[in-house]
Amino acid sequence: MIGVLGLLAGVLLGLFLRPDVPFWLEPYLPIAVVAALDAVFGALRAYLDGIFDDKVFVVSFVSNVLIAAVIVYLGDQLGVGGQLSTGVIVVLGIRIFSNVAAIRRHLFHA
């Protein structure tokens, strides 16, 4: 419940402050957001599995974001930033789908 409130608060804060994304962060933020989404869905699944741990959640959230950003940064340096971003998005998307599938099985038994 508090988590939902936190999400809501973050969205509202973003809407009201209308922050400008700093230039150096621009290539990494979308990837970071997707990585964080993956961590959140993983956590939800773990919770429904009964194995949720906040420490693990924090670590996975932060490391997901950091690794995604590092991969994109590395790709930019190597000149394959665009392709690598696409790859990361694809992998994270697959993970999100599988997590959501597990959550769905939990909630709807289907």
Place this chain on the structure above:
Amino acid sequence: MTSRPQPHPEEHPPEAVAPVRPPTGADGAPTGRERLRHAFRWRWSRGQAVAAVLLGVLGFAAVAQVNATDQDDVFQGARQADLIALINTLSLATDRAEAELTELRATRDSLRTDAEATRTALAVARQQAEQLGILSGTLPAVGPGIRITVEARPGTVGTDQLLNGLQELRNAGAEAVEINDAVRVVAQTGMSDDAEGGLVVDGVALAPPYVLDVIGDPGTLESALGFDSGFTDEVEQVGGGVSVEQLDQVEVGTTREPVPTEFSEPVDEE
């Protein structure tokens, strides 16, 4: 039966098994729905707080990213070649616009010059028309000058004297001349004696005394009448009298219709 996929080994290792209190389901093991229901109950725990903070960060970042994407999604993902083409197009358009601007500015300047020239020409023409109007008698005139009163018995002072007098006045720079407030004297004025000893000027019969209103330099005009065997002498020889009055303001109110030329045409100066 509830299908339980294996938890992510990397993310949620088995040893991190939930410290949250799993509510017991009907069969003793909590189901997913029960856990979810449980999660939505209002409780304060470290796990909930941490999740709230991280979700808040996630929401904030997502909204920021969405805003940023909204702002510049036109060029997002455009290839380098496209961007270069776009810039080229823009600079071409700028060049065209600037050229047009220069042209329009030149047009404006020339129009402005034309308008000024027209205005000047118009002013000159109007001034000329006024001068010519005064000289040809089509406009009433006012200015410094003299008033000549010729006292004479009928039949004595006539065309001879007056024509000479007018000639002298004209030589002295008379600009507008009027006799008896009735006839404007111009270049085409004709003059003759009539049977009663009076004058007919341009078809208007006049009788003495004759009063001539003359606009010009008063001193010059008066001296033009007074020299030996001049107008004054001639009038006095036939028994008349001439009195001259210098005035600051002489009004020549009579006008005449301009005579259209029948034979002459202006020569085009080209």
